[in-house]
Each structure stands twice: as C-alpha cells, then as structure tokens.
Amino acid sequence: MIAPGPATRLDMGVPVTFSCEGSRLFGSLHVPEGPRSNVGIILMNQGPIDRTGSHRLYVKLAARLTALGVPVLRFDARGVGESEGRWAVDSISVLEAYGNIQRGAWVPDATAAIEYMRRTAGVDRIVLGGLCGGPCTAIFAGAAHPAVDGIFVIGAPVTFSAATQRVSDLPDAIIKEHAGRYVRKLLQPSSWKRFFSFETDYRTLLTVFTSAIRRRLGRAAGADRTAETDANINVPMIDAIRTAGRKGKRLLFVFGGNDFLWHEFQEQLPRFGNNPARLPFELVTIPEANHILTEESWQQILFGSVTTWLTRGLAETRRRLA
C-alpha cells in the first residue's frame, strides 16, 4: 500500500527502497491523487548525479507527469546518490563511469526498478525516461523488457564520452561548428587580444583546424572513416533503438539545439534509414537550449513535449485495451 505524497506545491514523492543484486537502492515514488493510470514512469540517473537530476529537473518533470495521473519513480542506481553499491574498483574516473553507463552498466538496476514499480505501484506497463546517461540505461533496458511500452530520452549521447574528450575524435559536425566559430572570431578584436595575451587555448584551436583539414583531405581522397568512427559510436545502443522501434515501442528523443550531443546525433541519423520521415522515433529539438536545459523556458518546452507524447501514448494504450 502506497501512501499519497505530501501535499506540497512540488510533490516530492514517498521515500522507497528496493533491492538490486544485493544492494539496497533508494528512490522517491510519486503517486497521483485521484484516478491512476496503469502505466508507470521510471526516470534513470543521468550519471553521477542523484535522482533529483541536474537542477532538480527530474523532480519538476515528475510533478508534471504525476499530474496526468501517472505514478513516477525516481531512484538512485548503484554507486550514485543514496544507494548502496560502489564501482568495483579503488578509483574510477568520471569518463570510465560514463563509459560503463553508456554500455548498460545500470540495466540490472533499471530492471529491478521496473519489477518494483509493477509489484507495488499498481501498474502493468512502464515508460522509461532520462537525461544524458539515463537514455542509455533506458534504451538498453526498455528495448529488452516486455513490460516497457515507451522510452523518452533527453540529450542522448551516441558517442562514447571518452571519445568526446579528445578533440581529434570529435564528430565531423562538431569539428565543423568549432572551426566555424574560430573563423568568425577572426573578425573580433577581443579574440585577437586574447590570442596575443596567451589566453587562447592554442592546442584546441590547432587540433580543431588540423582535424578539419585532415578530414576534408581524407574525404577528397575517398578515405573511409567508418571503422575509425564506429569504435567511438555507441553502436549497440543504436541497434537497441532500432530493436525497440521494431517491437513497436514508442520512442521520443529530445535535444537542446545547442547541445553538442545533438550535433553528434544528427551525424548518426542515416543509421536509422534514408527516409527522415520514417525514423523509429519522434524527434524534438529545443532551439538554443543547452544539454541540461538550464533555462525555465527550455524546461517548459521539454515538459510540454513529454506530456503531449505521453498523453497520446496513454490514449493508444486505452484504445488497445478496449
């Protein structure tokens, strides 16, 4: 039996715990007042940030979704926030951790959350969602689990984080954009002042231009970068997206227009087929927004996109059950 959350302006949910492979996970379950959907939503950790998300985005999102009559679970996976468990090494860099998350390290945690939600929140069907690293967990777990009907992801990374730390490995779209920015700065006196006062990041500038030139020459010579870039691309996750689409699961992808992950993702769109109108997911971009959507206006667009997508999905589910 789940008690309704406290009546505050921003419902914080009820603290809950459940187990994953011997570790106790802590979460917050938001239970709607009044009629409740048989669909529940689970938000996946974005990375080493706890279940509230960057600037409490998950709390604000949960409040919007719960208002639709949908129970929402936010939880901390192993090694993050309040939950037990730790990475099984003495030290781990944030890049290694992100890399592991991008390869599905938290899928067992997601599966435990799905089972917990179905067991205790009175729901049969599940929608998974999340920001940044959360999409990787949501896509791998959601593509495989039969109870998952839909997945919505915000700022999903398709390139492994370790690769995006090396300028020379950045995708073409980002190299082009950075090179363009540097060219525009040639006309700004303040940029020259920085250049001559040693404030410029010379190494990055040099790497951006040499990468841009090398790639242009490589393309002119007909060189194929596919094998080289594939090692940096999360191909298993792209496969899982396609699998989820084939299984009829509803998918929503949201990106900030200024998020470099959006540029990376655009570059991989051909992997989903040649017809942009037949992508296996709905795609929403929020103009000018950054990766974690720090402005309220950007957050409002996100909330609107997710609630519209979800409402349509709930209606389809009801029609199917009828």
Added chain:
Amino acid sequence: MFAPTLVNGREEAIRIASDSGDLYGMLHHPSAAARGAVLLCPADGEERAWCLRTYVELARTLADSGWWVLRFDYAGQGESAGLYEESSIETRVHDIALALAALRAQSGDPAPAIVAARLGAALALEAAARDPRIVRVALLEPVLDGSAYARNLLRINLTMQMVMYEKVMRNGEQLLEDLAAGGRVSANGYNLTRQFLDGLEALRPAERLKAFQGRALVIATAATRVPESPADVRRPAFAPFWREPKADMTPPKLVIAETVSWLDAAPTQENARMS
C-alpha cells in the same frame, strides 16, 4: 562491475516539518556504541548534488564509528519540498535549526556536532552564532566570502551565455537590474533571486569563524584562504568533490578519514552523555 557496500546501521528516511513544506532527512543509526550525534549540512545548488556521494559515505563511516548522523536537504533543494527561488539564507539557517532539533530528539544528544561543506559551512557558522549549543563544527572547503561566492554564481550565468550565444546578451549589471526588478537569473538551472544574493552578501563566515567559541576543524585546499582563528586547519590533498569530477569520482577518502578521526577524538566528556 559493482561491489556491494557493507551498511551496518539502520538508515531511515524522515520528514522534518517546516512552514515551507517538509524537509527530507536521512537518519543514520549508530552501529557501534553511541558516541553522540552529527548533523551534515549540505552544500548549495549544483554543489549539493556533487557533494552528495561524499556525504553519504561520510555518514555511513560515522555511523559505523558510533555516531547518530542526520543528512538533510534545505527547502527547495534535493528531496525537500519547496522551490529554490523561494528560499533564502534565512530559510537555510532556519532549516539547520529544524534539522538540529530533529536530531536532538532522535539521538538524545543535546549538542550535536556539525559537518558542512562549501556554502553549508558558512550557513553552519551562522547557525552556530545563534545557537550556543553548537560547540563543534567541521568545515570542508568552506565558503568564507559570501560576496565572492555570489559573484561566482552570476559568472556562471555569463559563461553559459557565452557558450550558448557566443556573446554576453545580459551583462553583470543588467543581470543585477533584472534581479532588482524581481526577476530570476539561472546559475546552472538554479534560479537566483535578489533576496538570496543579498543574503549571501550579508553573510560574514570568516568573521563568524574567528569568533567561534567551540572547537572547529577546517579541511581546505591551498586555494582557500582561512583567517587566523583557533580552528584546526588541515590541508590534505584532495580533488574538488563539490564540482563535476574531471578525474577520479570516488569520494575523497582523506577528507572523510580526517573528519571522522577529528570527531572521534573529541574529549570524552562531550560524548559521555551518549554512552
């Protein structure tokens, strides 16, 4: 890929009643003979999130050493009710008082120690100036200049503008005008208000530290200037756990070990009441 953590003591989520909505707390029961109680005051905004894992590990280590420990979130942050933009320095100091009262009631210790990082440390010193029963504080990379901290929050917004628009659309003065007109300015998604920034400007944590009559531990990096005071100042090497980690993201073992050993070594009469 993951190893289980051995958590010996009971961990209990509690709600602390407040006018602005319930505060979230996590009470760690001692798993050894009780020594006393420790309140962990969180850092603020984005820094709260990056510090959380360190706080959790510190709380579990202290509980294993026999301490009652209460972690909590200020109103409008973390798992507590309310909105960030409706909170102020005063509400945060009030929240510390409420959390202390809850911890006293649960543990029976009338004078819990406080451990706090970053802005939490400045707030703890402010709370201590108002409550003579606070006689032990451990401050981790404390914010000792409220004005500089406020300026840095505005700088975060300016940096975000540069990244997003390649130029500053609203400069520092214009942002202050926006705030004066009742607007909000985002710093990493946390909405700053004039009330909060004015409260930061009015804080005097360095002076509070100098005037503090109890025992104080300060663990700080070389970059943090600590004023002359009776505080025990230590500078072990540690990564900035209050920011997004660039390298190792495991909680700083040295900081945790030094904090726990400092608390454990407190004069026995301070702890005798709990045995």
